[in-house]
Each structure stands twice: as C-alpha cells, then as structure tokens.
Amino acid sequence: MKILVVEDEKLLVKGIKFNLEQEGYQVITAFDGEEAVRLAHDDSIDLILLDLMLPKMDGFTVCRTIRGFSNVPIIMLTAKSEDIDKILGLEYGADDYITKPFNIREVTARIKAILRRMNPTPKGDKSKVLVSGDITLDYNFRRATIGDRTVELTSKEFDLLELFLKNPGKVYTRENLLDSAWGIGYPSEERTIDVHMRRLREKIEENPAEPKYLKTKWGVGYYYKKD
Structure with a gap:
C-alpha cells in the first residue's frame, strides 16, 4: 500500500x-x-x-x-x-x-x-453491497446511493453510515460512535462525531437541517430512521 x-x-x-x-x-x-x-x-x-x-x-x-x-x-x-x-x-x-x-x-x-x-471485503467478492431502505452502500467503491443519487464518502463517513444502516432505530451516544468507528479507547473527542455527522448529513439528506434518515435523539445521540 x-x-x-x-x-x-x-x-x-x-x-x-x-x-x-x-x-x-x-x-x-x-x-x-x-x-x-x-x-x-x-x-x-x-x-x-x-x-x-x-x-x-x-x-x-x-x-x-x-x-x-x-x-x-x-x-x-x-x-x-x-x-x-x-x-x-x-x-x-x-x-x-x-x-x-x-x-x-x-x-x-x-x-x-x-x-x-x-478493505473489509474479501478480494473475491466483487459486488458486496448493503441495502437499507432508500440507501445502498457499495463496499467496492466506498460510496452510497440514495434513491437515484450517488455520493462519495470519506472512510469515517462510510464507517458511520454502515453502522447506522446495520442497526436502524438504535440510538448511539457520541461515545458509542467513537468506540465503533474509531475503536475502543481511541483518544478523540465527542465533538469529532458532531462534525462527521454534520458532513454526512450534508451528503445524504435533501435537507440537512431537517434530516430524514440520520436523526438526533436530543440529549442522547443519533439514530438511523429506515424509510
């Protein structure tokens, strides 16, 4: 590499x-x-x-x-x-x-x-995707499709979105998300999550100010609402 x-x-x-x-x-x-x-x-x-x-x-x-x-x-x-x-x-x-x-x-x-x-996908797997509601994650190209719209994702945006799509409705605290996407004990700050979530919403939501998919549970954290 x-x-x-x-x-x-x-x-x-x-x-x-x-x-x-x-x-x-x-x-x-x-x-x-x-x-x-x-x-x-x-x-x-x-x-x-x-x-x-x-x-x-x-x-x-x-x-x-x-x-x-x-x-x-x-x-x-x-x-x-x-x-x-x-x-x-x-x-x-x-x-x-x-x-x-x-x-x-x-x-x-x-x-x-x-x-x-x-690089989580075995080399022999040429078409692995994750589909949840309107959203499809492509593991080969590390990008998402929402309806007929395709967006490119950074590595952390992809990791976070993958976690949400696999667990619709589950509420994650910022600490949960840091542990899941960065690793347990990772020396980072919870505000890091807010920045990544804002960027992710700007990419996948039609109106990031009123998100349809990545919702906020006030005082707790974030969750994915499967349409």
Missing part, C-alpha cells in the same frame, strides 16, 4: 518514512502544500499523512483541495492542540488527526486501523 507523507521537516519525514517502510508500506513524500496536491492526484495512493503548517499552501487548504477530487483517507499531523484547529481539520475533510509530538507507533496504529476498515 502507498502512503503520501506531507511534512516540511525533513528529519521528521525521514523518521516517518523509515518506520512505515519497515511495516511494508510504500512511501512517497511532499515538502509543501502545492506538491502535495499534485501528488494526491495519483489514484494508487491509499492514505495521506498531512501536516498542518506547510510552505506555499497550508494543510487546511490542501485537505479541502484534495477533497474536491479524492476521498483518500487523510490523517492530519498538527502541532496545534486547540479544539478549533482539530474541528477545522475535520470540517475540511480530514478523517483523523494526531497532535505533535507523537509516538510513531501511534501513527502506525492509526494508519493500520483506517486501512483495515477501508
């Missing part, structure tokens, strides 16, 4: 690249935002590690630009620990974020977790 590492600190890039190659990944690198966007057009890239503070184009802009043409998983690497920066990263389409300084084992574990979820 191929990973694009976008980071302007060359010594850090060297360390990340070495460790990921030891895990069997092919690694390509970019040292500024413009180069990252150019390389991200390569369809063979399986995941992007994206630093926030970059020359020429910042990580937020890079992420938003890439989301205009690709749903490749993006993990944002940032020295900024403020909530607003984490939320902005998710708003612009990042699947996950890791705050510097970090342990390379944590980075590797996050990568493995995302890629494992991206």
Whole structure:
C-alpha cells in the first residue's frame, strides 16, 4: 500500500518514512502544500499523512483541495492542540488527526486501523453491497446511493453510515460512535462525531437541517430512521 507523507521537516519525514517502510508500506513524500496536491492526484495512493503548517499552501487548504477530487483517507499531523484547529481539520475533510509530538507507533496504529476498515471485503467478492431502505452502500467503491443519487464518502463517513444502516432505530451516544468507528479507547473527542455527522448529513439528506434518515435523539445521540 502507498502512503503520501506531507511534512516540511525533513528529519521528521525521514523518521516517518523509515518506520512505515519497515511495516511494508510504500512511501512517497511532499515538502509543501502545492506538491502535495499534485501528488494526491495519483489514484494508487491509499492514505495521506498531512501536516498542518506547510510552505506555499497550508494543510487546511490542501485537505479541502484534495477533497474536491479524492476521498483518500487523510490523517492530519498538527502541532496545534486547540479544539478549533482539530474541528477545522475535520470540517475540511480530514478523517483523523494526531497532535505533535507523537509516538510513531501511534501513527502506525492509526494508519493500520483506517486501512483495515477501508478493505473489509474479501478480494473475491466483487459486488458486496448493503441495502437499507432508500440507501445502498457499495463496499467496492466506498460510496452510497440514495434513491437515484450517488455520493462519495470519506472512510469515517462510510464507517458511520454502515453502522447506522446495520442497526436502524438504535440510538448511539457520541461515545458509542467513537468506540465503533474509531475503536475502543481511541483518544478523540465527542465533538469529532458532531462534525462527521454534520458532513454526512450534508451528503445524504435533501435537507440537512431537517434530516430524514440520520436523526438526533436530543440529549442522547443519533439514530438511523429506515424509510
């Protein structure tokens, strides 16, 4: 599998690249935002590690630009620990974020977790789909069809929607959703779920302000209403 590492600190890039190659990944690198966007057009890239503070184009802009043409998983690497920066990263389409300084084992574990979820279907299964009411999930292309409308999903959006479709009517707290889509004990915040749910609603609901499918149970969490 191929990973694009976008980071302007060359010594850090060297360390990340070495460790990921030891895990069997092919690694390509970019040292500024413009180069990252150019390389991200390569369809063979399986995941992007994206630093926030970059020359020429910042990580937020890079992420938003890439989301205009690709749903490749993006993990944002940032020295900024403020909530607003984490939320902005998710708003612009990042699947996950890791705050510097970090342990390379944590980075590797996050990568493995995302890629494992991206490839849940055996290679021999060429047509696996999940159908629930008006919504169909396509496991090969990691996208959803609502009626006659097809929408592209990021890895976390797909994971969340899959969970809801498999359990119509079940109410999930934010903690439940974090545990299910990110893994039990995952070091993230419940506001992360709100951002992903808002983005998911914007994609599948005709009127996100009055959702038909992904409903809110006030004071508790979210649930899927099967039409």
